[in-house]
Amino acid sequence: MDAIIYHNPACETSRNTLAMIRNAGIEPHIIEYLKCPPTRLLLAQLLKRAGLTVRQVLREKGTPFQDLGLNDLSLSDDALLDAIGAHPILINRPIVVTPQGVRLCRPSELVLDLLPPQHGPFIKENGERVIDEHGRRVATA
Template sequence: MTVTIYHNPRCSKSRTTLELLKSKGIEPAVVEYLKTPPNASELEAILAKLDMEPRDLMRKGEAAYKEAGLDNPDLDRKALIAAMVENPILIERPIVLANNKAAIGRPPENVFQIL
């Protein structure tokens, strides 16, 4: 089984999720998404696996969210995804992909649902 984690090492939830995976003997591929952000098509695939809309995957408390006016309800899917590609700090974390599914590690134990 291939497991990938979109990880931010500065985030406690992301670190805890990674530790949980390793404690179960899983060595996931680690993507530090702030350094290597997903592109628009990768984000579309992640959103489909999460069964979420782009705004649901966004960290609305980030300064970049407010500064870019992303709370504007008129923004479409494409614009919101482009904003996450341009400012990956806006992407909720951590995201774990496994078994053609995805889960957000908030709380970290959520990822066990897809393993």
């Protein structure tokens, strides 16, 4: 299976998502979107395929979101895409693409819906058990 992850190695959620992709036996194409951001057209296509609006993919924490006034709900998608183009850190991550679809994987477990079965247990960096020793999802409380 082919997979693409728009990844930020400094992000724990992104690292966990990448690790679950690999735990499914897939070595994805890794695009560090801060170094190589998607074009405006590609981002718009990814969002459409994921069923997301531009506003839904905007990241507020640790970004210039507030300074740029992006909380103004009257801003158009074009204005938001312009801001993302100038500041790729505004893209919430990770975004994963597989033949099963496109998804913003927050929380990281959302990637499991896009993947074949896991090859054994998986525990997140924070110690949370996600997949048991039989490759099955662990129920959360």
